[in-house]
Amino acid sequence: MKQKMYIKGVGMTKFDYSQKYWWQFAYDAAIEALKDAKTGISEIDAIVFTGMSSAAGGEHQTHKVSFLSGLFKTNVPIIEVPSVCGGGGVALWTALHLEGFKNILVLAGEKLVDNKSEIVVDYILSAAERVMEQTEGMLFPVQNALIWQQYMKKYGGSMDDLSLIAFKNHSNAALNPNAYFYNRPMDLEKINNSPVVSSPLRLMDCSLSINGGAAAVVSTEVTDIEVIGSGFATDYILTFEREDITHFKATKLAANMAYAQAGITPKDINVAEVHDAFTSVELISYEDLGFAEEGKGGELIRSGKINLKGEMPINTSGGLKAKGHPISATGLAQVFEIVNQLRGKCGERQISNPKIGLTHNIGGAGGSVTVHIFKKI
């Protein structure tokens, strides 16, 4: 970022299985963000949109920028930046790096779950490489199961640690009215006994594919939340072609960029939303983000430091695991949570006086990663 950038407003829909159109999720979240920013659409100078789901239900809308122009009755530049599960973060990164605009609306809307699970799995699978990996059975749970297996072989990780992550995130989601699992905590026994979907990962190690929207208004105008770090890195789509198949290099690179830009270290983070598409990804990301030493992610979850009442709570929203994972909307929903934590507006799940928060959003199995750091002014 060449200029100081701020978050002026945030919004999100409840994550659920409602069958609105994809754009209604985006629109509803945008209206909430605009209201929060006290900014009408005429004051928005550009829009950045992300999404992947309009192919669902046979709609196949590929001119979303014009569609959004009609919805918002605006003629400003609208840029679409799809990056699958990492789309929200990449859209935010794009907005933060655009120059010459005062207020930018960043938004995402996904109606992905609208068919039997084989079809939905197929939509999501489009985010993986087809010829070498999709055809060889590498669904996302499978890729991540194999990465976790390699991690366990190298560092001796435990499935019990993953259960604790699922338990923590479900407990937090139970306090979040926007989460699918609001008011429905999950006990450890159910998590431990959930069926194996791709060994060793169990159903309760997987996040929840769901529908939803999220939005943010970023601005050059000084507000109460400054974006002090913004990192973005990519990695090869062929999961096992990468140098290290136990960690996500793109997370390390994006995090290092964001920390350097913010002039802080991981120890300065008070609260974080970490991309827990799978519980194993959350654990590995503790290490990639510098919250734990390599191979020590399990110790961090066992220590209780990242629970809601701990020193640095992670995924206070319930994360992708239990709030839900509407693909491209996820990264912006993370921003919604961190901004509201920093503002002290998270109700029952509010943590004590955080000053600096971090969001970490992954596309695919580590193929595109953004890390953003926010500071309460």
Added chain:
Amino acid sequence: MVFYQCSKCKKIWQQSIGVCPECFSELEKVKTAKAKVIGISKVSISSILHPEVPYFALVLEDELGNKWAHKSVKEYTIGEEINFESNPNSVAIWRTKYDIADSIEKVFELLSMSLNENSKIVILPTLVSPNHAYFRDNTSPEFLEAVIQFLFEKKIKLENIKIATQSFDEIPIEGMAQKSGLLDICLKNKIMPLDLAKLNFVKKGSLEIAEDVLNADIVLNLSMMKIGKAGASENAYRVLKKENFASLKYLQSEEDIVNELKNSLINIITLGEADFVQKQNKTIVYPGLILGSKSFLNLDRVFNEIVASDLPEILKDVDIQNIEITGRDIKEVKLINN
């Protein structure tokens, strides 16, 4: 497994991208021999591409440390090596992974087929309509090109390669060859395409078979596979004199014709192009496969088993249980929703 390496910067790709993006050197093909299992996940979620569960998703590693994904219905243990046994009497199933020529070579290997430098080859492409390649009516230009390059790599002399077929309806073959892009491939490689209809036919039993085909050491039946059709068998009919085929169809059952043809053409090898294929409603799906066999009938039966299609009449008596398979297992590559 095949990789592509830049000789200068030593970076490796699994995709055949041709040129290094840094130093613009031509990439070299690197073939590795070992495939050791280093990761296994038993998968129990079904999807469109993988309807049958459980299956095993493996991470394999070669002697150079390259790693890649591999699906298996057989259970392996960590450290075990995967080997694919050859069987000349089988139907070989292989995944086409960007490099068609490499997949053709693998199919020949799985069928224990070797080519003699002096072999006389007749290539019989599928050429049935004046349509562009994306319709997947005809052999694709990329597939024909890969076959020719494969033959050149095996040192087959240009003068010993013929590309031949004929039209069984009123559409002139020249128009089909031009529109399909196959004529360009022939001209590029300096191989003049032959219209079998204009050449001699030799009586063999009740069949009249093109003399050039009978005189060849190997006939490469390049069949563009189509769901619900016996594409390989239908393409093999093209070696028959048009009038002979028409009268035989009137007098005999198609099963009789195909069985006599099978016994008369002992020099035929079918390569079933099934990277992208036509469904019965003419839309295209992606099986990502190549098949190979000395029996075009068995190959047709196996393909239709893979794509879970209703069987064409001539395949109904071909028992899938009696067909030996090499390479990939049918269950590993099976498709639904066709």
